[in-house]
Amino acid sequence: MKGKGITAGALKWIAVITMLIDHYGLTIYVHTTDWVYEYYRIMRYIGRISFPIYCFLLIEGFYHTKNVKRYVLRCLMFGLVSEIPFDLATHGSVFYLQSQNIYFTLTTGLCMIWCLERIKGAYLVPKRWAGIVPVEYFQWGASFLCIAIGAGAAQLLEMDYHYMGILLIAALYYCREFTPLVRSLVGAVAFAFEKTAPLAFIPIYFYNGQRGKQNKYFFYMVYPIHLLIFGLIQKFFL
Secondary structure, eight states: OTTSSBOHHHHHHHHHHHHHHHHHHHHTGGGSTTOOHHHHHHHHHHHTTHHHHHHHHHHHHHHHOSOHHHHHHHHHHHHHHHHHHHHHHHHSSSOOTTOBOHHHHHHHHHHHHHHHHHHHTOOOOOGGGTTTSOHHHHHHHHHHHHHHHHHHHHHHTTBTTHHHHHHHHHHHHHTTTSOHHHHHHHHHHHTTTSTTGGGGHHHHHTBOSOOOSOOHHHHHHHHHHHHHHHHHHHHHHO
């Protein structure tokens, strides 16, 4: 019901704040002279909440966007813009090819979702097998191949979260039509390999399907901007 629950805008704020805490601990706090390991771990645990929310919102964005191609290109563009800040903040180098930022993971996941949607409505049975082999078998096979290619690309190119990021996006995609409770439980189980990540599905459970008040480009830009700031602080002041 409109006016109740948590909007997409509110979820984005939760993701951004938890991400900032995580990245502050990773790039700034741990390099201070009096850092305490327990505080550092708390910051990292808080940060685990952000990725499930970003994955969830990526899928919602796919279903609500008017132009999927533009959505993909926008994610890819911000991935390219974010790469130097990401390398600088997390690896202390302007170019570090052994690790790619989260936007590339999300872009790959978005392309995978796009393909999975196209497969749903495609008639993939060769003519000579028509009427013999159920079309669902070919759709399942094509879907599996699509997910495998996405996961393989993420692993090969060293994207953030690697193959697991793509598999987790696929899991959330397939349970989107479930009830909020079941969807949240499945998501919590899928992300249980990180201790605090399942906590993300508490606010996700209360998602009301509304966009809410938000500045779309602010949420895109906050990722490369904060990484650039943290990276410069780390390089010149710590």
